[in-house]
Amino acid sequence: MELIRTIAEAHDLVEKIRLSGRLIGLVPTMGALHRGHLMLVDEIRDHVDVIIMSIFVNPLQFGPNEDFERYPRTLDSDVELAESVGVDYIFCPDVSEMYARNMKTRVVVSDLPDHLCGLSRPGHFDGVTTVVSKLFNILKPHVAIFGQKDVQQAIIIQKMVKDLSIDVKVLTLPIVREVDGLAMSSRNSYLSETDRLEAVKLFQSLNFAKQMIVTGEHDLSLIINAIKNFITTGNSAEIDYISLVDTETLEELTELKEGSSVLIAIAVKFGKTRLIDNLTVKIPVFEHVE
């Protein structure tokens, strides 16, 4: 496995790979790799000949009061893990290599960021689409893969790819979870022992809400309150949002339409650690008695 640190090197490398007719797969990450990332590699392997993983903690997607500085950076063990699952190249540029001091260009998707995480993280998704667009230009993948834990990110990137006719096939991978159900995240390492135990309630509450919906509950505020009580009872968890939204537009639903799908998305803070999770639920069609 080889580490690529500059854009010029990357351009040369991918041009050679493409000229040889081999397909390139990109797994974009911010490092601090966990099993979720490795599953992304596993998933993309069947679609491509060469796997490039990018490891870049992207300052553009962090707000001024967020955890850019303390975000875990574990390149040595990341390299070992990536090699163990068959990654061919790691692209791990410095911030100064990626962004000149007078960087003035942004790739911006409108509307879709005005929901869920976009509301509490203004500018976050502009940072994401800009860096992903740049990574696509640098690494010219045929295929790229994103995890569905960041479901809003995945939807926004797919929209960008379609709108700008970027010739990259975007795959997504269902959320990979710990044995107790907690969604894998590099930020889980921030959790205290107590909070780690409490955090399991995120996934449990999603399943609880799913149960309500599939057994016929249609009252949105009732479902949201149930999730809220489930998560916050007996601990210091602080709800950022609990939203039931359209799976494509991400707009808040005003009713649950039988036969359609609903995306239940939540963000919860344990102390300074903000975790997200989500579940898509198909709303059953009930026999209506006349």
Add this chain to the structure above:
Amino acid sequence: MELIRTIAEAHDLVEKIRLSGRLIGLVPTMGALHRGHLMLVDEIRDHVDVIIMSIFVNPLQFGPNEDFERYPRTLDSDVELAESVGVDYIFCPDVSEMYARNMKTRVVVSDLPDHLCGLSRPGHFDGVTTVVSKLFNILKPHVAIFGQKDVQQAIIIQKMVKDLSIDVKVLTLPIVREVDGLAMSSRNSYLSETDRLEAVKLFQSLNFAKQMIVTGEHDLSLIINAIKNFITTGNSAEIDYISLVDTETLEELTELKEGSSVLIAIAVKFGKTRLIDNLTVKIPVFEHVE
């Protein structure tokens, strides 16, 4: 020569060309071809193996009160002209092929549009960078060429390419002029016979200003007034802007520094027809007597 009308066709075509190791050159145009466009083709020929010209009147870069509807569309004669100078493919998609109704993505360069044409055409350059970015994704050129008549556009595109690490070499071509000095433009066809004769004053006034500068005039408002009087005397021309700006940042100069360069840019309306022109002048260093 072949006409390509869909993005899917284009993706297939350019992938084949690239796999064969041939270099692709892109000449982006809005059609209504004139000798300036043909010179772009001439210039790019030495750098590439295959020349693709795009012909697309891009609605995103026209304001609501601008000339999108009446912009000249002359595809048949454009095709003949392009073929005569050795263009290999013309990419000429419909608007509906380029933009889905719910297109939400923009590529935005900040600061540089806050000068010159950007002030009287809000949103214009966002439309330009978005379509150029999309054309690059569709046609994957190794080299692309832009005319220096649209000097602000050329500077903004070069900035976008650098900021987003787009692997395209951007060339620019000096302004191509009619025999009397008028900068070639598809919009010249709008001019009445009288206005056509008056329009020559744009280039003449730029040369007049250059003469002032190289003979030692340092007073910016005096130079600007001279250009204004030169153009508007004896006709109905209306000045949009006359600006002396930094050649890189496009910021209005507050003084003329000896040894540096100044970009003199002007936009003038004859009736409904808005024309632009520009000239870069090196400010001489004078011997200073103590």
